Amino acid sequence: GEAARxxxxxxxxxxxxxxxxxxxxxxxxxxxxxxxxxxxxxxxEVVLRHGRMVVKSKSMASEEIGLNERxxxxxxxxxxxxxxxxxxxxxxxxxxxxxxPAIHKTTDQVxxxxxxxxxxxxxxxxxxxxxxxxxxxxxxxxxxxxxxxxVNFAGxxxxxxxxxxxxxxxxxCSSLPRVHIAVxxxxxxxxxLADLAVLLPLLTRSGTGQKITSYVTMLNGPRRGEEGDGPExxxxxxxxxxxxxxxxTPYRSVLNCIRCGACQNVCPVYRQVGGTAYGxx
Numbered sequence: 507g508e509a510a511r512x513x514x515x516x517x518x519x520x521x522x523x524x525x526x527x528x529x530x531x532x533x534x535x536x537x538x539x540x541x542x543x544x545x546x547x548x549x550x551e552v553v554l555r556h557g558r559m560v561v562k563s564k565s566m567a568s569e570e571i572g573l574n575e576r577x578x579x580x581x582x583x584x585x586x587x588x589x590x591x592x593x594x595x596x597x598x599x600x601x602x603x604x605x606x607p608a609i610h611k612t613t614d615q616v617x618x619x620x621x622x623x624x625x626x627x628x629x630x631x632x633x634x635x636x637x638x639x640x641x642x643x644x645x646x647x648x649x650x651x652x653x654x655x656x657v658n659f660a661g662x663x664x665x666x667x668x669x670x671x672x673x674x675x676x677x678x679c680s681s682l683p684r685v686h687i688a689v690x691x692x693x694x695x696x697x698x699l700a701d702l703a704v705l706l707p708l709l710t711r712s713g714t715g716q717k718i719t720s721y722v723t724m725l726n727g728p729r730r731g732e733e734g735d736g737p738e739x740x741x742x743x744x745x746x747x748x749x750x751x752x753x754x755t756p757y758r759s760v761l762n763c764i765r766c767g768a769c770q771n772v773c774p775v776y777r778q779v780g781g782t783a784y785g786x787x
Contacts, residue, residue, distance in 0.1 A: 507704050507705055507708045510701040510704055511761075513697060515693060515762060517697070518695065521695045522662070522695055524663065525660055527665075528662070529667075531665070532728075535742070536741075536744065537741065539744065540746050542570060542572065542747045545571050545573075546573050546576040549689065549741075549743060550580050550582070552685065553577060553687075556651045556652050556685050557652060558581055558582050559585070559646075559652070560577065560582060561585050561653050562586050562587060562655070562679065563655040563669070563675050563676040563678075564588035564590070564591050564656065565654065566765065567689045567691050567745055570745075571745065573689070585643070587647070587673075587679060590606055590607035590608040591608075592639055593607070593611055593619060594607050603771075604765055604770065605713050609779055610780060613631075613632055613635065616635050617630045617635060620638055623638075623642065651683055653679035653685070653737070654679065654687045654688075655679050656669070657690030658694065658765070659696050659706070660690055660695045660742075661696055661699055662697055664699065666726055667690075667726075667742065668722065668723070668725075669722075670710065670723075671719060671720070672716075672719050672721065673720070673721075676721060676723055677721060677723050680723065680725060680736075680737065681736050684737060685739045685741070686728070686739070686740045687740075687742075688741070688742045688743070689743045689745060690742065692744050692749050692750070693749055693761040693763075705764060706722065708766075709764050712764075712766035712768045
């Protein structure tokens with residue numbers, strides 16, 4: 507896995523060019539964003555061309571660039587659809603952990619957040635809380651004209667965007683709305699599906715202990731011909747935001763990170779869980 511990531515970072519410019527060429531050949535609009543502000547501006551412009559509501563799958567790249575705040579300032583309703591992200595969005599908080607955003611919340615606290623939305627008692631049974639969230643979010647999936655996701659990996663050889671989820675909301679956000687926007691840090695690119703076959707189980711085992719997550723989604727562009735599902739329009743935003751600068755320093759290996767979140771599970775010194783206990787990440 508380390509060798510695959512190191513090769514990808516070493517060959518980053520060529521791999522990104524290959525990825526872009528393959529995506530564009532499949533009908534995807536690709537935008538290279540030098541800064542977070544540029545990425546947020548581009549996404550906001552695309553969204554406003556189609557409506558005033560988006561559904562979002564979990565994306566740490568969008569957190570990095572303050573995308574929700576930018577969209578809301580432009581009058582867009584942003585609905586986080588990952589259960590953990592939905593919980594912290596309702597609470598007005600940032601995610602506590604990149605894999606389990608609401609790891610710091612008890613079921614009592616989640617009930618206190620959800621019951622005002624429901625307008626009725628729900629109780630603190632996790633199954634009942636999840637059932638409410640599912641019904642609440644399903645309406646938004648069907649209504650929103652634009653879906654936004656992150657990108658776990660992007661295969662340069664085939665122009666494949668890979669999403670790894672356990673809830674299925676990534677598929678809802680990328681297939682139901684008319685427009686799908688995927689925001690990826692430029693280092694998410696991998697050379698080919700052979701490298702992906704190494705990195706995917708490494709990500710899932712390190713992230714959650716699973717052999718594989720419930721949903722691994724591979725996207726190769728918008729709906730074509732007589733295909734029954736998928737977006738009419740797809741955009742991929744490739745975010746630099748300092749990554750190419752880091753690549754030229756002795757710290758380039760930080761770009762090898764596969765975002766499994768294992769390093770945030772427990773601090774051996776202060777016994778803290780998550781990344782925001784210290785005020786910044």
